[in-house]
Amino acid sequence: MSFITDKQTLDDLNITGRFSPQSLFSLFNATRTRGGEKLLDRMFHEPLSDPAAINSRSGVLKYFHERELSFPVSAQVFEDAEAYLGGSTGSSFLAVAGDLLRKKALETAVKDEQYGHLQNGLLATIGMLNALQGFLQKVSDLSTGQFEAVQAALNTHRAKWLQDAPEGQPLSLFQLARYDHLIRHVLREETENILDFMYHLDVYIAVSNVARARGFSYAQALPKEQNIFRTTAVSHPALEKAVANPLTLQEDRNVLFLTGANMAGKSTFMKSLGIAVYLAHMGFPVAAKDMQFSVRDGLYTSINVPDNLNLGYSHFYAEVLRVKKVAEEVAKGHDLLVIFDELFKGTNVKDAYDATLAVTKEFSTYRNSFFVISTHIIEVGDRLKEDCDNLQFSYLPTIMEGTVPRYPYTLTAGITSDRHGMVIIENEKILEMIE
Structure with a gap:
């Protein structure tokens, strides 16, 4: 079985794109031959799902990593x-x-x-x-x-x-x-x-x-039956001064419920995790230390879901269709990593609360998959604590230094209590402008 994903996920994580200077493909594309570039592009479109094949490729890459060899001909x-x-x-x-x-x-x-x-x-x-x-x-x-x-x-x-x-x-x-x-x-x-x-x-x-130049490491692929992901420090490979965070997901703690203010780093953290898992399934080096992972059948994200004016889809309806697509794949029994950033932000707070609570509870019953779900609606977390025993709760904090927010980007256990939106609005003197 091949590793399954879709265009939305590849776009969310900026994985592929031979002509996109910001893509992960471009980050690694230091090839010197046209055939090498085509092969690299094919590898990016065909992640592996067999632990032995993954570890074999990463072992070869690690071999060259340690020897600093040059291509033998001009x-x-x-x-x-x-x-x-x-x-x-x-x-x-x-x-x-x-x-x-x-x-x-x-x-x-x-x-x-x-x-x-x-x-x-x-x-x-x-x-x-x-x-x-x-x-x-x-x-x-x-x-x-x-x-x-x-x-x-x-x-x-x-x-x-x-x-x-x-x-x-x-x-x-x-x-x-x-x-x-x-x-x-x-x-x-x-x-x-x-x-x-x-x-x-x-x-x-x-x-x-x-x-070697960026200090990346090599992950160890494990059989899917072990159902674990762990790393002592995962960060975004395209950011030179990225803050790294530890993370462990396993069968009895397979859902990470993530909160934090805008700009606190939730989206970057989730992208970092998705990219690390995707690259690891290619057997490629990752921006993560001591990473071990049970192979997944696939990866789906919902981070930058666009509306579709041509089909008459609102942003909220596009979100609903995205959740439906992922739900169909989860229900088939696939072992997946699923990442949802700000579920149902295209609707009102009451509907978003109800929908986020219901969807998270249902997904959490599929313990063979891993889920990372972020939201601004922190009240959902209190209900989930009561209803589910396999969630872990983390947040990315905002530290106020006077009236100025600072974001350390460090994953912290618990649910955020940060409510500094009005302080930031006042700092920007928006209300004074429209008085």
Whole structure:
């Protein structure tokens, strides 16, 4: 089963987006090849749901994280080799030699560039393969199926010619025909696998370099049956001075009821948690320390739910439809992480109170999933304390220094009693402006 989510969640958490400079994809996209960038994009759209696969990928990334290695060839050499390998050649040596002889004649007669491009592409490929041979010696203790397959391909007797190939020097027509036939026909499958390995190598190095620079860590994936999430410090990966908070969710405390004033950091905290869980399911580094998590079937958020004027949806109705969508997925028995920021803020306080109370109570009965629900309506928390035994209550405080609010962004046990809205309004002298 694949990890399930939707566009609303990806937009809420700003996960994907190759052309969005603020996305998580852009944060990690330090790749040097087009194939590496495409692979990274695919990884962002295909989180994993198997603990062994997740831990295997994070283990490889951690391996590169600890070694500070560079991509073994320049971007230009790789681009030339990639273009060359993307073409085809004849199925026999004689057919290849005949075609090259024709291209050579055209180069002499009318300055046709095909022969020169072929020569440059093959030389770049030889250079790339030799550089990869040297790189593999640096990571000889890396143990993955893909790594071992590439090593075997380069060490096969059919690839021994590489040791004698004149690197960087023009090839004779006979050499060009021989090597072209070997690389693009005889060893076609092997070279395609090597190219794919280079894309993975690009991603591993790029992602681990970003993680090292930002002080990210690697989470441990656990079987879903353990039903736990814990970290000593989770923060938002895109914020350089983010405040980190601890969090534990488990079967008997699977709902976090979160309160706090606007600007206190509730939305940022919830986004931090959602992002950490999503990246962890990719096997990627996270902005969280000592993180362990039971794999989830999926992740749904409701943070920035837009109205839909074209369909005639008000903001409140859009919220209701969002809750309905998530309820359908929860009712199917999926093990999910669900994040609701300010449930039913598009309606009046009485309806919001009743709806928040009812929805939270119903969701809390599904102890196989984790829920984080925030609200301004703190009175709901008092009723939930009476009616549910599996909720934990936390808030993000506001500290008043005179008439000036300060937000420490530290998760604190309990339900907030902060009511400083009028103080902030008075600070901004709004009432004086309209008198």
